[in-house]
Amino acid sequence: MADDEQLRAALVEDLDAGFEAVVRAHSDVVHAVARRTVSRAADAEDLAAEALLRAYRALRGYSPARIEALTLRPWLLTILLNTARNDRRDAARRPRTDGVAPVPDHPASAPGPAERAESTELGDHLAALLAELPVAQRTAVVLRHVVDLPVAEVAVVLGCGEATARSHAKRGLDALRARLAPKETP
Incomplete structure (x- = not known):
């Protein structure tokens, strides 16, 4: 590259x-x-x-x-x-007025390894949990831990300092871990 x-x-x-x-x-x-x-x-x-x-x-x-x-x-x-x-x-701002439900997302061709892995139940669950995070935390987690950008570049994208970018990523990961942790039953 x-x-x-x-x-x-x-x-x-x-x-x-x-x-x-x-x-x-x-x-x-x-x-x-x-x-x-x-x-x-x-x-x-x-x-x-x-x-x-x-x-x-x-x-x-x-x-x-x-x-x-x-x-x-x-x-x-x-x-x-x-x-x-x-x-x-x-x-x-633009409510749906056509009365048509969104079409499910199905690949046009046979899925490759990445698509198969992404469509697993765990992948779907993680994506849903990630979507629940505040935007700054979600973006920081994706950029830092999924795309593997350096903290300095994450900070530039988020428009904040490096310490704040690290904090967003850590808080996002902590929130994901807490949601993934097994629930204790009394």
Whole structure:
């Protein structure tokens, strides 16, 4: 994978080719976070695509100096999470009026190992527990422990200090552990 310095230089030299390189370098992380941000795989694909489109559009208006100052992965994930937040807010403002129930999320082809593991009962249970966490804790847990971002990048994405990012991740993990712990019966 190309490092950020090479990717930024490629963007400054040729935005289209440089952005292709950025997508190749960071699309796995963008898709992984999108998949853990929304409940349906199709929605995650849409979210990731929309975030990457917004990133490209933003870059078109950036000066070379601003592009050189970017830390690409946290910048892309911030756009992704802002897009998800905007989508949730817009959906809440727009009640469903078509009377049609949402279509269940079924893969079009045979599931691969990742999809099979994700669809297990435990995976579903963990996803539900993760969804119950406050947004900052959920985001910190996903970025730090699922996507394995360094704390410094988690802090950039969350827009807080490193100590606060660590605290959100720890509190999120503690909450998950408490919910997963076996219930004591009297």
